[in-house]
Amino acid sequence: MNNIVEIKNINLFYGNNHILKDISIEIKEKDFFTFLGPSGCGKTTLLRLIAGFEKSKSGEVFISGNEISNLNPWERDVGMVFQNYALWPHMSVFKNISFGLEEKKFSRSEINERVKEVLKLVDLTGLSERYPYQLSGGQQQRVALARTLIVKPKVLLLDEPLSNLDAKLRIQMRKELLEMHRKLGITIIFVTHDQEEANSMSDTIAVFDKGIVQQIGKPIDLYNNPKNLFVANFLGTTNIIDGSVYKNNDENYFKSSKGLIIKNVLSYNSSECKILLRPQNLYLEKPNSEILFQEFEAKIISKEFLGNIIRYIINLNDHILILDTAHEINRKIYNSDEIIKIYLDSKKIKTF
Amino acid sequence: MFKNFFLGLTAIIIGLFLIIFLIIPIIQVLYVSFLDPSGNLTVSNFYDFFKSQLFRESLYNSFYVAIMSVLLSSIFAIPLAYFTTRFNFKGSVIIQVLGFIPLIMPPFVGAIAMKLLFGNNGSINLILNDWFGFKIPFMEGLNGVIFVESVHYFPFILVNLISSLNNIDRSMEESAQNLGSRGLRLFRRIILPLSMPGYIAGASLVFLKVFDDLGTPLLLNVNNMLAPQAYLRISTIGINDPMGYVICVILLAVSILSVWIAKISLGGKDYSMLQKGGAGGILKRDFLPYQKKLAYFVIFLILFLVLSPHIALTLLSFGTIWSFSPLPDDYTFGHYKTIFQNSFYIKNTLIYCLIAAFLDIVLAFLISYIVLRTKFKGRQLLDYIAMSSVAVPGLVLGVGYLKTFYSVQLPWSDKSLAFWWVMIVIVLTIRRLPYALRACSAALMQISKSLEESAESLGAKKITIFRKILIPLMTGGLLTGFITSFSTATVELSATIMLVSQQSDAPLAYAIYSYMQTPAGRGPGASFGVIGVIIVALATFATQFIIEKKFKQKKPQTNINL
Numbered sequence: 001m002n003n004i005v006e007i008k009n010i011n012l013f014y015g016n017n018h019i020l021k022d023i024s025i026e027i028k029e030k031d032f033f034t035f036l037g038p039s040g041c042g043k044t045t046l047l048r049l050i051a052g053f054e055k056s057k058s059g060e061v062f063i064s065g066n067e068i069s070n071l072n073p074w075e076r077d078v079g080m081v082f083q084n085y086a087l088w089p090h091m092s093v094f095k096n097i098s099f100g101l102e103e104k105k106f107s108r109s110e111i112n113e114r115v116k117e118v119l120k121l122v123d124l125t126g127l128s129e130r131y132p133y134q135l136s137g138g139q140q141q142r143v144a145l146a147r148t149l150i151v152k153p154k155v156l157l158l159d160e161p162l163s164n165l166d167a168k169l170r171i172q173m174r175k176e177l178l179e180m181h182r183k184l185g186i187t188i189i190f191v192t193h194d195q196e197e198a199n200s201m202s203d204t205i206a207v208f209d210k211g212i213v214q215q216i217g218k219p220i221d222l223y224n225n226p227k228n229l230f231v232a233n234f235l236g237t238t239n240i241i242d243g244s245v246y247k248n249n250d251e252n253y254f255k256s257s258k259g260l261i262i263k264n265v266l267s268y269n270s271s272e273c274k275i276l277l278r279p280q281n282l283y284l285e286k287p288n289s290e291i292l293f294q295e296f297e298a299k300i301i302s303k304e305f306l307g308n309i310i311r312y313i314i315n316l317n318d319h320i321l322i323l324d325t326a327h328e329i330n331r332k333i334y335n336s337d338e339i340i341k342i343y344l345d346s347k348k349i350k351t352f
Numbered sequence: 353m354f355k356n357f358f359l360g361l362t363a364i365i366i367g368l369f370l371i372i373f374l375i376i377p378i379i380q381v382l383y384v385s386f387l388d389p390s391g392n393l394t395v396s397n398f399y400d401f402f403k404s405q406l407f408r409e410s411l412y413n414s415f416y417v418a419i420m421s422v423l424l425s426s427i428f429a430i431p432l433a434y435f436t437t438r439f440n441f442k443g444s445v446i447i448q449v450l451g452f453i454p455l456i457m458p459p460f461v462g463a464i465a466m467k468l469l470f471g472n473n474g475s476i477n478l479i480l481n482d483w484f485g486f487k488i489p490f491m492e493g494l495n496g497v498i499f500v501e502s503v504h505y506f507p508f509i510l511v512n513l514i515s516s517l518n519n520i521d522r523s524m525e526e527s528a529q530n531l532g533s534r535g536l537r538l539f540r541r542i543i544l545p546l547s548m549p550g551y552i553a554g555a556s557l558v559f560l561k562v563f564d565d566l567g568t569p570l571l572l573n574v575n576n577m578l579a580p581q582a583y584l585r586i587s588t589i590g591i592n593d594p595m596g597y598v599i600c601v602i603l604l605a606v607s608i609l610s611v612w613i614a615k616i617s618l619g620g621k622d623y624s625m626l627q628k629g630g631a632g633g634i635l636k637r638d639f640l641p642y643q644k645k646l647a648y649f650v651i652f653l654i655l656f657l658v659l660s661p662h663i664a665l666t667l668l669s670f671g672t673i674w675s676f677s678p679l680p681d682d683y684t685f686g687h688y689k690t691i692f693q694n695s696f697y698i699k700n701t702l703i704y705c706l707i708a709a710f711l712d713i714v715l716a717f718l719i720s721y722i723v724l725r726t727k728f729k730g731r732q733l734l735d736y737i738a739m740s741s742v743a744v745p746g747l748v749l750g751v752g753y754l755k756t757f758y759s760v761q762l763p764w765s766d767k768s769l770a771f772w773w774v775m776i777v778i779v780l781t782i783r784r785l786p787y788a789l790r791a792c793s794a795a796l797m798q799i800s801k802s803l804e805e806s807a808e809s810l811g812a813k814k815i816t817i818f819r820k821i822l823i824p825l826m827t828g829g830l831l832t833g834f835i836t837s838f839s840t841a842t843v844e845l846s847a848t849i850m851l852v853s854q855q856s857d858a859p860l861a862y863a864i865y866s867y868m869q870t871p872a873g874r875g876p877g878a879s880f881g882v883i884g885v886i887i888v889a890l891a892t893f894a895t896q897f898i899i900e901k902k903f904k905q906k907k908p909q910t911n912i913n914l
């Protein structure tokens with residue numbers, strides 16, 4: 001498949017602040033591509049750059065192979081839905097939605113036709129004479145979406161589209177967005193700071209921090225093989241222990257800052273390092289398997305019942321760790337201050 | 353219980369005060385306009401009004417002048433508003449200062465001085481004639497009124513327009529660009545409609561002020577307009593001549609209409625709510641070099657126009673003889689000597705306005721407290737009545753007072769109640785109450801009720817809560833209300849002109865007006881004008897300073913609107 005968007009070595013400054021640092025991203029046609037990162041990391045800025053509202057100091061943006069870095073926003077054919085929706089308060093829903101087609105000098109009949117179509121798509125049929133202030137947040141968002149979709153842009157840019165909705169509506173809109181993406185076969189660049197949202201919706205995620213792309217990949221790959229601690233931390237709950245790795249009898253040992261020793265970890269080229277343990281890779285009972293599990297003694301500090309899992313906070317050699325077990329009806333539940341055995345498979349430990 | 357009784361009594365007393373000094377005089381005016389000579393109700397007075405050639409012409413002229421003033425003001429205001437909000441521009445500071453001008457000097461004060469600068473034989477035309485051989489009739493007839501009013505009142509449009517442009521979030525424009533719109537089309541479809549409410553609010557305010565203005569046309573000797581006609585009828589033919597009242601009713605109706613238009617244009621569509629987030633204000637750009645020069649040229653031209661009444665007034669106040677020459681022949685302190693010999697005018701003004709402003713904030717504090725903090729029935733009505741005086745032209749109120757209180761005699765002298773100086777104070781109080789009330793309500797609204805409630809639960813009495821909590825917290829608002837009332841009362845003419853029967857009771861504005869009428873009086877008249885401007889300017893800057901430096905309170909929004 002072809003790349004529809006290519007971003008090459010973008011550097012962008014606000015005054016002396018280096019906001020985007022050498023960003024390069026390729027986005028495939030029809031992809032649901034997500035920019036994920038904490039607030040202030042530059043996601044909106046990059047989106048605005050693609051839409052033509054910001055100028056970079058260096059680097060280029062290509063759409064369908066054509067360089068667009070020097071085109072004006074109105075010449076770019078990318079549709080942006082703003083985080084605050086930016087509906088025009090003085091225009092009815094119909095007027096808001098038909099604006100783009102009117103600017104492109106479509107005929108009245110075609111405009112009416114397409115407005116009707118898109119209203120149906122976003123499930124707003126019958127509200128076309130309302131004004132934005134007469135709509136709920138969710139409806140406003142649909143109008144904003146419809147207003148952009150109607151001009152059939154090559155790429156759809158969505159800046160935290162779900163962040164202003166309440167929790168329930170957010171889940172529903174996720175589904176609807178995916179549905180729409182599938183139905184229209186459009187390329188979407190989706191911005192969010194919510195990893196769960198990103199994981200559940202995206203084909204591909206680019207994880208951002210401090211204006212730098214940390215890693216690009218499929219959600220599962222990012223989870224399984226994070227390139228650094230930031231990505232690991234951002235995509236799910238983790239336990240991190242710092243210490244060092246040393247070699248003994250051709251085996252790699254990890255020794256933590258508090259004296260915990262784990263055998264058989266992956267080698268690491270510098271001795272100072274951190275290891276990463278997912279909570280679900282720590283076990284309270286020795287699993288039935290061929291794998292050699294290492295056994296440790298630990299103390300339960302507290303437990304949290306999360307429905308499908310029970311989350312224990314444990315003290316392992318003075319390291320405070322999180323341990324998740326699947327909740328099943330007959331499984332033993334441990335209480336605070338109980339001394340327990342835990343098991344881990346050193347192959348599942350990542351070293352950074 | 354007791355404190356509620358006391359507050360209730362206060363509410364009733366304030367209500368009565370407003371009824372006697374605002375409602376009844378207006379009803380009187382309405383009533384007389386419908387009376388025939390034998391005292392029966394009739395509409396024939398209105399029929400007579402429209403039959404008269406002079407009155408039809410005056411009606412037409414008043415509308416013409418008001419509309420043209422709105423247009424000319426717009427020509428001054430729109431480019432300035434555009435420069436400040438659209439471009440990264442240092443000149444913005446100058447433009448913001450311009451917003452103050454109409455507050456510190458009403459148009460009638462500068463009218464004569466403007467004539468000396470822009471009249472047929474004024475400085476500018478003499479120079480134009482010398483250099484280019486033609487003159488521009490800036491000040492001929494109605495032109496003069498339009499010109500003077502616009503130069504003074506365009507900031508009302510400017511300030512409202514700027515604030516409404518600053519309320520347009522940049523994403524409004526960006527989303528239009530994103531959908532393929534640009535340039536003039538984008539401006540027409542997005543920026544223009546979104547800035548309309550502010551523009552209309554400012555424009556209707558200018559319209560209202562110009563339509564009601566009495567002093568400027570009188571001083572420029574333009575008598576064929578409505579306000580001067582009403583004044584002349586009543587002051588020459590007498591207070592029982594119905595024509596004066598008919599005109600007042602028309603003035604009142606137009607005035608209410610334009611306030612109403614301003615209200616709905618602002619109230620119905622508060623666009624700012626829907627545009628939260630983003631950086632605020634429309635997209636800013638940098639000027640190209642030639643645009644920058646052009647912008648500065650326009651700004652300095654308008655600045656010159658705006659300051660010209662002040663410059664001319666100052667020259668006039670120091671000049672000996674000034675006619676048929678670009679500048680006065682010679683300079684003197686003589687005029688200022690004259691005014692210090694007649695300093696009672698200044699003293700009167702200070703006394704009247706200080707009392708009026710004080711009454712205003714006391715009333716405003718009590719009204720806003722009653723409206724916002726009690727549950728009395730009809731408390732909202734109190735607020736409406738008090739605020740409604742913005743829609744009543746000063747002249748109409750003055751005429752109403754004259755009619756209502758003329759026949760009441762003071763017990764200790766043979767004078768009529770209408771001509772007692774206290775009436776001037778009261779009319780000023782009523783006229784300026786809305787300014788104080790708005791400032792007070794805004795300040796009180798920012799104070800959380802829980803502050804009072806917690807004090808109350810600790811056993812504090814109402815009066816202690818007033819003294820120890822509300823008043824200190826509201827200082828900024830109270831002070832702003834006080835100064836705004838005071839400074840705008842200082843230069844009030846149209847209501848008081850009806851109520852002055854002897855020079856020794858007359859305020860400063862009246863002195864400026866009466867001195868300016870004769871060529872010999874212009875110098876002293878201008879000096880009085882300068883004194884007035886200085887008083888108002890000092891008061892304005894003092895509030896600014898005190899509020900910002902001492903109280904560290906944010907100045908309540910004194911956006912100029914209705």
Ligand SMILES: Nc1ncnc2c1ncn2[C@@H]1O[C@H](COP(=O)(O)OP(=O)(O)O)[C@@H](O)[C@H]1O
Nearest residue numbers: 014019037038039040041042043044045046631
């Ligand atoms: N107009 C601006 N001027 C200066 N700095 C800005 C501007 N807009 C954003 N920034 C800064 O750029 C950084 C990235 O902002 P943004 O792209 O909005 O982050 P995100 O959308 O990821 O939360 C932030 O540190 C922000 O403070």
Ligand SMILES: [Mg+2]
Nearest residue numbers: 043044045160
């Ligand atoms: Mg953002």
